[in-house]
Amino acid sequence: MYRTNTCGELNISNVGQTVTLAGWVQRSRDLGGMTFIDLRDRYGITQLAFNMETNADLCQQARRLGREFVVQASGKVIERSSKNSKIPTGEIEIEVTELVVLNAAKTPPFTIEDLSDGGDDLRMKYRYLDLRRNPVRRNLELRHRMAMLVRNYLSNLDFLEIETPMLIKSTPEGARDFVVPSRMNPGEFYALPQSPQQYKQLLMVAGMDRYFQIVRCFRDEDLRADRQPEFTQIDCEMSFVEQEDVLQTFEGLAKHLFKEVKNLDFEQFPRITWHEAMRRFGSDKPDVRFGMEFVELNDVAKGHGFGLFDNAELVVGICAPGCAEYTRKQLDALTDFVKRPQVGAGGLVYVKCNADGSFKSSVDKFFSQDDLKAIAAKMEAKAGDLLLILCGPAMKTRVQLCALRLEMAQQLGLRDPNKFAPLWVVDFPLLEWDDETQRYYAMHHPFTAPKPEDEALLDQPDRWGDIRANAYDIVINGVEVGGGSIRIHDRTLQNKMFHTLGFSDEQAAAQFGFLMDAFTYGAPPHAGLAFGFDRLCSLFGGADSIRDFIAFPKNNSGRDVMSGSPSPIADAQLEELCISVKKNS
């Protein structure tokens, strides 16, 4: 061992001991008679002291050490004259008597400090240096700790972690599959799993009863700012359970994580239906750390001669507390915000509830003070509040108002990353209409069971949109961190579902044949859930981006700029794989 102790563990109780430390030179201070070096490792920082008077050679040697040199230093632990109360080792230093340079280092391209001067691109290119920084390292430590907590919690509940294959069957509709040519089977391909969905259902058919896996998944799609081509799920499945059992089990897991990581206790998580979530928040993943719930205003807003309201399917608003003093400029900015193509509203109506009890609105022409008072009353606004109102087709308008609600919360500092508001969203629609292809798609996936009381609607195509699924999401702070459903375990119902989704028997067999076969040999009722682990970690870490909770992430083009992947491969290798690359015209 190159060391007797780490750089994070020595304190006043070790004074007098002779120790050897090893680590990186964080910084060096030359005070003439003395040279001090902060030696860093994963566990902390310890100060090394070199005295020009007692050992000039060694002190000179120390002065030549550059940032990030790797050194080994031996000496005696002594009490510091000038103590640093900010770090656990701050009361001591090492009076160095022996110094070995284990490795030199070029000057790093950015500072290895909590706040680095490195931009994103530079940090990613030199990710191995970026990972030396405390905040990034702490993210990975948190991730490790959360994975251990999850595994031990589920294992104690008799869940078995079972590894499912990474080289799986490619399916005809798997447009987002990464594929892998097989050398031994020329012209044939494996796919990388988008999730172990079918395998975990097979494990239930296999009687494994309770399965989980912290597992890598893959999706070859255009990457939004915070998606990765490979990501990690906490994937779970249980047999002989109903929705309530699943919710209780994984709410228990979430509470365990909150308690262990954040020392937070929660009562039962609130549950709202998908329809209620859309009505109250315009989102199936509402951020409920704050209020500003939607108030529907059709009864008080219509019939006053304001055409936009009168002709709209829905008039709906939020009450922004204490914002009546917003300036013209601020209000214009909000209008611009909702008119951005990403939001897509036609405009914004505001009503200021002035301190003196009067109202000022952008539609004063159509609404009397009493009219506005009625609106304010309906919205339970207080003097000093600002009402923000949108109108249009119901669902579209709700989604637009959701964006505005989140924007206002951001401006008001209500999206506190240290506050946590979990909830369940239940009763998702089973099917989702797609205007473009003019057909219904499964909102979750084709194995999701309809609510038994809605099953009969499968025979009424005009009611398909009304069918509710036994599907649920767990949402924390406006982020969907997990979701799942009761699965269909009855083959007849599954076939009906496939037909509803427009699959021919052949297509269904080609895509899901072996799972359907398995279901004929005694499939138990089962259900499951998967958490997005990268996202869960970033949420617990109080960060917006998942990237810094992944050791070696890829950028928005799916590139690892550090290693330079992906990259062309040799012709000989293509030859062996019996494939060739087509040049784009």
Place this chain on the structure above:
Amino acid sequence: MYRTNTCGELNISNVGQTVTLAGWVQRSRDLGGMTFIDLRDRYGITQLAFNMETNADLCQQARRLGREFVVQASGKVIERSSKNSKIPTGEIEIEVTELVVLNAAKTPPFTIEDLSDGGDDLRMKYRYLDLRRNPVRRNLELRHRMAMLVRNYLSNLDFLEIETPMLIKSTPEGARDFVVPSRMNPGEFYALPQSPQQYKQLLMVAGMDRYFQIVRCFRDEDLRADRQPEFTQIDCEMSFVEQEDVLQTFEGLAKHLFKEVKNLDFEQFPRITWHEAMRRFGSDKPDVRFGMEFVELNDVAKGHGFGLFDNAELVVGICAPGCAEYTRKQLDALTDFVKRPQVGAGGLVYVKCNADGSFKSSVDKFFSQDDLKAIAAKMEAKAGDLLLILCGPAMKTRVQLCALRLEMAQQLGLRDPNKFAPLWVVDFPLLEWDDETQRYYAMHHPFTAPKPEDEALLDQPDRWGDIRANAYDIVINGVEVGGGSIRIHDRTLQNKMFHTLGFSDEQAAAQFGFLMDAFTYGAPPHAGLAFGFDRLCSLFGGADSIRDFIAFPKNNSGRDVMSGSPSPIADAQLEELCISVKKNS
């Protein structure tokens, strides 16, 4: 929840309780007045009792249940009249009052019993049924348990589990890489990792200090009987350590597993050098559960006019205890065994040490009784033993004799799967000569450090074969379950190593450039080890094959016969990926 209890937990203390169970029909016995059904789930079997007299309808219903039907049964726990002491629930049964068929089942294609009548192919095609069998399920339970033990043990030693990428850089020499075309980067490919070797070394450069990962790895090579294209490693790396630290750490892990899983205690594992292992056992993964060590016989075997011995580089034998009575037929079979192409010996010399003190050999023409006595004495043979002797070029002969030693141990029942003999093999050669390409290759990998005292030999090409590496394997029962090395952390030495291996600077940069770059920014001394987790599980499970310790394995052609992967993909998908499949001529 579909049940109040599992099928494995009710016993005499529950008598009188009303319970609901759910599971699979294992078997059904119709005794006229009574029908009994064994209901099975992952946790056990509970007997359901139906009485024709008290509830004829229900009893009739029960009689119609087929094997593997999924049912839910409610009733009262009663004491059995005829108890079964072999199972924990054997003292009770359920007097069923309510029965629900949750799912019907077709008759399975093989019996779901401990000893199934299904052949390998059938079991693999219906793996989800095979997994219902106790022995297979227990293997996966063992695997889960071992993974938990490993993770908790290493985590308690401050190892962090850090996920490394699965989509990595393809390297020019990565002939065994699986590759993955990138849709977003046409003409470019990722590779799937054969191991996270470079990433774990980067994590050491990143200061992570102690890393582990239970991680999937991939190798696109022709599969021997017991290889899989995807396999799982316990991958580990540590900084600021010497070989002794690594050996102690992972010997600790192995002992922990032996204690927890097998309740076995071990003293320090024996250590032998690679050269000693080859000399004493003809293998770098010796099975030391039994003796029959090699005895070199040049001094007593040569000079008696037997040309094969006289002209051989090495005459070497083993003493098979108590085998002097082997028949002519048995001895011929042993000769045939060593002459098989897989072993490749020219012939076999035997010496029987008869009970009366006389000797009988296949070379009596050349050896007197005294000559044979001298050989027997050298081999410390006792009356009743059989000496088996091979000769030829030293290393080749040793490897042949190793095969014979293992075969004899098999015949003598000395390879007891319930006995465990771990050891370390150390001081592997750094380089391995390849006759075909007439050059040296790295025996482990190009990052393995030579022993410091042998480093100078890198400047003497004629001595390259003598350079010993700081590399070590952990071997249990003749199986290499893990291996690793001290890594080179000095760039100059690494460059010298690349040149020794015949890499040009350009080739080295293309293949390992980003790792080499990283090493210039302060790489700590580091070392690591990886266990083959599939193999480790099968060893602890007392089985020879890894296949039944993998939930969904592939066959020798890399095929999953259950799902039918790999398979052709749609032209549209090939188009999107900018690749085409070449027809083989």
